[in-house]
Each structure stands twice: as structure tokens, then as C-alpha cells.
Amino acid sequence: xxxxxxxxxxxxxxxxxxxxxxxxxxxxxxxxxxxxxxxxxxxxxxxxxxxxxxxxxxxxxxxxxxxxxxxxxxxxxxxxxxxxxxxxxxxxxxxxxxxxxxxxxxxxxx
Numbered sequence: 237x238x239x240x241x242x243x244x245x246x247x248x249x250x251x252x253x254x255x256x257x258x259x260x261x262x263x264x265x266x267x268x269x270x271x272x273x274x275x276x277x278x279x280x281x282x283x284x285x286x287x288x289x290x291x292x293x294x295x296x297x298x299x300x301x302x303x304x305x306x307x308x309x310x311x312x313x314x315x316x317x318x319x320x321x322x323x324x325x326x327x328x329x330x331x332x333x334x335x336x337x338x339x340x341x342x343x344x345x346x
Contacts, residue, residue, distance in 0.1 A: 269335055270291050
């Protein structure tokens with residue numbers, strides 16, 4: 237279990253049930269992580285791919301995206317728009333990949 241940290245020493249220690257409520261709130265409102273993957277043909281004709289950016293998809297459908305190398309940051313109407321923008325590069329196809337969660341992997345992280 238993750239500890240809820242507070243920087244206010246004037247509050248009494250919260251009951252365990254309150255900590256559970258905070259965790260439920262955080263889990264219910266957390267944005268979903270996704271990768272924007274760029275697929276392209278190499279010089280020898282093989283297919284290759286790279287993670288071009290990472291993003292956070294919000295409950296309202298919007299997304300925040302940042303290049304993995306820090307080259308750009310964007311606010312978009314939806315995550316799919318990031319894949320469309322990558323696809324505009326000649327010879328590239330963009331796609332979204334949603335990382336597996338702990339529960340998808342039997343408790344193991346990728």
C-alpha cells in the first residue's frame with residue numbers, strides 16, 4: 237500500500253478508511269498512460285518502430301503528449317490525434333499503445 241504523505245503536521249493522523257478513500261479517489265481520477273509509436277521502413281526495407289512520445293489521456297477525452305526526447309509538448313482534443321500527427325510524416329504510421337497495468341500482468345510490471 238502506498239502511504240499518503242502530508243506536509244501539514246497540524247492534522248491528526250487520518251483513519252485507515254480515509255486513506256483508502258484517498259486511494260480510491262486517485263485511482264478513479266488518474267489519467268491513462270499511453271505511448272505514441274511511430275512505425276517506419278528502414279533503408280533496407282525492413283519495418284521498425286520507436287516510441288515517439290508519451291501521453292496522458294484524461295476522463296474528458298483530452299490528452300497531454302510529450303516527445304520522449306523532450307522535443308515537444310502538446311495538448312490535444314483526444315489521444316488519437318497524436319497518432320494522426322505522427323502519420324503525417326512521410327513514410328511513417330503512428331499508433332497508440334496502452335501499456336499493460338499490473339492487473340493485466342498478474343501483478344508484474346513490464
